Amino acid sequence: MEISWRAIETVPRYPYPWRVREFFECMPEAVNGEPPTPVPTGLDPAERFDLVIIGWQVWFLSPSLPIQAFFTAAEAVVLRGTRVISVTCCREICQRAQARMRMLIRQAGGVLTDSIVLTHQGGSMVGYLTAPRLMLSGRREAGALLPAAGVAQHDIDGLARFGVRLRKTQNRWAEAEPGSLLADLAPTDINTSALLPEMIGAAVMTLFARVARRCGRPGGLLRLPVIGVFMLTLVILLPVVLAVSALLTPVLRILLPSRFPRRTANAPG
Numbered sequence: 001m002e003i004s005w006r007a008i009e010t011v012p013r014y015p016y017p018w019r020v021r022e023f024f025e026c027m028p029e030a031v032n033g034e035p036p037t038p039v040p041t042g043l044d045p046a047e048r049f050d051l052v053i054i055g056w057q058v059w060f061l062s063p064s065l066p067i068q069a070f071f072t073a074a075e076a077v078v079l080r081g082t083r084v085i086s087v088t089c090c091r092e093i094c095q096r097a098q099a100r101m102r103m104l105i106r107q108a109g110g111v112l113t114d115s116i117v118l119t120h121q122g123g124s125m126v127g128y129l130t131a132p133r134l135m136l137s138g139r140r141e142a143g144a145l146l147p148a149a150g151v152a153q154h155d156i157d158g159l160a161r162f163g164v165r166l167r168k169t170q171n172r173w174a175e176a177e178p179g180s181l182l183a184d185l186a187p188t189d190i191n192t193s194a195l196l197p198e199m200i201g202a203a204v205m206t207l208f209a210r211v212a213r214r215c216g217r218p219g220g221l222l223r224l225p226v227i228g229v230f231m232l233t234l235v236i237l238l239p240v241v242l243a244v245s246a247l248l249t250p251v252l253r254i255l256l257p258s259r260f261p262r263r264t265a266n267a268p269g
């Protein structure tokens with residue numbers, strides 16, 4: 001088979017490791033769906049693929065700005081009528097982002113048949129400390145007080161099962177009515193205790209995103225205080241929300257079992 005591998009970049013580029021200001025400053029645009037200019041990847045819009053695998057991250061409960069930018073490029077036409085498999089890396093708080101991504105792929109004419117979700121190791125509470133350390137310092141390894149950050153190596157190694165399946169089903173990639181190829185391999189296995197924090201987080205972020213945008217564009221001085229208050233709100237609110245959700249979710253699972261199942265399965269929609 002022939003593989004075409006493209007990195008998605010934007011102008012401006014985002015730093016890694018992140019600086020605190022840049023990290024929080026991209027929230028309003030990510031939430032409001034206002035991506036920056038995409039850098040052409042060199043794809044020929046007339047080119048047709050049997051299968052497109054899109055790797056992307058969740059930023060502030062939304063698809064990352066670079067992947068949102070890709071969908072504004074003329075090149076996104078390569079997805080039209082093509083099977084798409086989504087591969088996401090996140091901290092478990094990703095339901096809204098997945099829904100938006102499904103919509104972006106559908107609008108581009110792609111057929112999303114499978115969504116693979118990789119989550120950070122250690123659970124939500126630990127991730128509250130290890131994830132910022134990873135983003136702001138680039139440090140993944142365990143420290144004196146903190147466990148390792150990011151996706152566990154055995155989860156990354158486990159991706160091989162999807163590769164093996166795709167290799168075996170190559171003759172089905174371009175079938176007329178594409179169906180799931182990976183559903184029985186547990187591509188998505190998210191603990192739904194993240195649903196409540198996500199609902200609360202979404203309400204807070206939508207509010208701050210609107211106010212910040214009224215105060216200007218990224219880098220503007222006027223919106224800096226809004227971003228500062230958002231940052232403080234997140235730092236103070238998140239541990240409280242996570243703790244409350246850990247107590248409330250078992251009750252909600254009994255009262256609303258269809259909305260709060262124990263885990264979510266593959267749901268490419």
Ligand SMILES: Cc1cc2nc3c(=O)[nH]c(=O)nc-3n(C[C@H](O)[C@H](O)[C@H](O)COP(=O)(O)O)c2cc1C
Pocket residue numbers: 023026057058059060061062089090091092093094120135150151
């Ligand atoms: C700006 C920014 C915002 C993020 N927001 C979220 C989020 O809302 N939910 C989530 O589950 N992960 C979030 N993450 C974590 C990323 O989705 C991803 O897991 C992380 O960047 C590590 O990716 P890597 O292992 O590919 O470096 C965010 C990351 C960044 C850089």
